[in-house]
Amino acid sequence: MSTDTETRTRLLDAAETLFYAHGVQAVGMDRLRAESGVPLKRLYRVFPAKEALVAAYLERRDERWTTSLRTYVLARPDARERVLAVFDWLGEWFAEPGFRGCAFLNAYGELGTAVPAVTEVVRTHKARLRQFLGELAEGVGGGDDLADRLMVLVEGATVVAGVAASPTPAPAAQAREVAELLLTRPGGPGRAPGGATPGALG
Template sequence: MPAAITEEQQALDRRALLDVAERLFYGQGVQAVGMDELRAASGLPLKRIYRLFPTKEALVVAMLERRDRRWRGNLAAHLDKVPDPRERVLALFDWLGEWFAEPGFRGCAWGNAHGELGSSSPAIAAAAQAHKHAFHDQVAALVAAVDASAAEPIYLLAEGAIVVAGIHGDPTAAVRARTGAQALLDAAP
């Protein structure tokens, strides 16, 4: 009889699988990646994968949730380095521009997953919506320190830049959105 898998090994396997799933799903699309490819890339037996995540949908949701925590955490860490509230708002677009210029950038992981499977998977749709709500709240709190009335337009500029950069492969979308955000802040009373 094989030895029981420890909680530590379970956590290591889960993390390794999520790393592989994120790289493959983000790079190729969720539907393009089969379970055999995940098995081969992770080195985990299919049986172990299904013990960790009973369905591919559960794996996608876990990957999106983990990516959300990391993505928004990295953004917050970047913004925390900027002491001036107005400059902190503009730093949002600088951070987006750095993300857009990363090798392998394919747009918004949540928008991509929602576009592929959101209409047929309420769980994936909910994960994408949760990310967008959390990002909205993060931007609104950021902008409120300067001009709360500009929060919604600045959020829309950020989301628009993400879409343009992802679809057109244009990292300068962040610079143009930053210019729009700066104009909104300049017009504030």
């Protein structure tokens, strides 16, 4: 690796560890310098502003997170099992010792829309997740209705697990049960009873 490439990797590794564990605003550049071992002058050469480092950290995490989810889910041979595998994967993630919820929602919760580059990464990540859920929904004969509901289940379970006192897969298991009900509803996956459109029941 070139010097700048190696430096970038070291900084992103440090940023991922510190930002995810402690929050974006609580971690200053001096702490990142100490954790990474990268001199401050070189740090600013690679990332001229902290906002650029936050965005890069989230972009890399998006790639890793999405790839891991897709690989796990698409290994299942059955379309219905692929939908449910999303929640199995979430359960394993939620049970990890360092789990602190969704890094993207955490960053957005701290920064709001004050940093457009970060906001864009967060929204892109959520759009990629929604697109993947749409592919899975289509595989079981569902449409946008099912994909939207799966998105709510995934996000809701992640938030609940993220604020739990200790890592637990329980919210993922509970969301999986609801997903199973959605897949077996009369009128098709994700449809309201009797084939009514969402919202028609008040």
